[in-house]
Amino acid sequence: MKAGPFRLALIGAIVFASVLAAGSLRIGSPTPPAIPRVALMHVGTDHVPPSLGTLVGRLADLGWIDGSHDELVARLVKDGHVQGPRIKLIWRNLEPGEVKDQAAAYIREHVDVIVAFEDKSIAAAQGATALMEHPIPVVFLHPSDPVRDGLVESLSHPGGNLTGVFGARDPVVRQLELYQQIMPELRRLLTLVDPTDQATPVLLTEAKDAAERLGIELDMREASTAADLERAFHSLASGEVNGAFLLSPSLRLNFSKRTIELAAEANLPVQAHRKEWVAQGALFSLGVDVGPVGDAGARFVDSILRGTSPADLPVEEVPRIQFAINLGRARELDIDVPEDVITRADVVYR
Numbered sequence: 001m002k003a004g005p006f007r008l009a010l011i012g013a014i015v016f017a018s019v020l021a022a023g024s025l026r027i028g029s030p031t032p033p034a035i036p037r038v039a040l041m042h043v044g045t046d047h048v049p050p051s052l053g054t055l056v057g058r059l060a061d062l063g064w065i066d067g068s069h070d071e072l073v074a075r076l077v078k079d080g081h082v083q084g085p086r087i088k089l090i091w092r093n094l095e096p097g098e099v100k101d102q103a104a105a106y107i108r109e110h111v112d113v114i115v116a117f118e119d120k121s122i123a124a125a126q127g128a129t130a131l132m133e134h135p136i137p138v139v140f141l142h143p144s145d146p147v148r149d150g151l152v153e154s155l156s157h158p159g160g161n162l163t164g165v166f167g168a169r170d171p172v173v174r175q176l177e178l179y180q181q182i183m184p185e186l187r188r189l190l191t192l193v194d195p196t197d198q199a200t201p202v203l204l205t206e207a208k209d210a211a212e213r214l215g216i217e218l219d220m221r222e223a224s225t226a227a228d229l230e231r232a233f234h235s236l237a238s239g240e241v242n243g244a245f246l247l248s249p250s251l252r253l254n255f256s257k258r259t260i261e262l263a264a265e266a267n268l269p270v271q272a273h274r275k276e277w278v279a280q281g282a283l284f285s286l287g288v289d290v291g292p293v294g295d296a297g298a299r300f301v302d303s304i305l306r307g308t309s310p311a312d313l314p315v316e317e318v319p320r321i322q323f324a325i326n327l328g329r330a331r332e333l334d335i336d337v338p339e340d341v342i343t344r345a346d347v348v349y350r
Helices: 007-027 050-061 069-078 097-108 118-128 171-180 200-214 227-236 249-265 275-279 293-305 327-334 339-344
Strands: 037-044 081-083 088-094 113-117 139-140 164-166 188-193 217-222 242-244 284-288 316-318 321-325 345-347
Touching: 037 097, 037 118, 050 069, 050 088, 050 113, 050 188, 050 284, 069 088, 069 097, 081 339, 088 097, 097 118, 113 118, 113 293, 113 345, 118 139, 118 164, 118 249, 139 293, 164 293, 171 200, 171 242, 171 284, 171 321, 171 339, 188 200, 188 249, 188 345, 200 217, 200 345, 227 275, 242 249, 275 321, 275 345, 293 316, 321 339, 327 345
Parallel strands: 037 088, 037 113, 113 139, 139 164, 164 316, 188 217, 188 242, 321 345
Antiparallel strands: 081 088, 284 321
């Protein structure tokens, strides 16, 4: 029996409605959530911070990314990014003049978390997120002083979009004391200060007070660039100073490698802030072991990605200070390091 016009129209309407319904189910079905992007930024192109390795390694241990720790860091440094099944890491190692633009770029790209290593990248991330209606969370690693520098309201109650890991404050006084214990004949230090570093005024006051008490004269020279450092060393007359001292954190972070080279050319000892630089030729270091800093930083990233606000994550303090000394370098400089100083060292390079 032939279907009439009305019956054909009814069948067509039912088929059309079925197609629409199927299409609406597909359109309305949930889409896979976007993979979070964690943007990492550091100022100091002469090195990769050891805390990057421990941070990436801990994120792998927590299941955010697959791969061996060393292989992940190598890929990240080489390619600038690593894509995992649950997270994407983006890495930028920057010159000081690039950091503000990079922070602004991360804001435009709507990354989910920014991890900022050291003061300049932290300040850039803070400034770039400050005017956002819903600021991107920022995890800071080893700032000079998060409360003094206005990053958080207090260590226990950060109060904003920044939190992270704080190593012990720059131990300038203890560094000067240790310098003199290593070299009892120390009398005059080439003291390099960066006037653009906001930490300089406080540290300089501490250094001057300690130097006066210890009987050490600080021969202060301003430097903000590698060229400034080269001029400072090349202007020295023979025997004018007994050693070199990097006071400002920005100089230690950005130019440690070049400073060690310049000190070697001038046949002078120089201190450092990390044991890794002692292995490369600095006489000694007194500073935080940054490995645990990266590990703790990864736990902050994990908590934030799981929904915790940075304002509710107290700053974690890593108080342990390491003393490392290079006895091989001491011999080259004809420095007879007292035995009691050597026995106090956590790390000895021979």
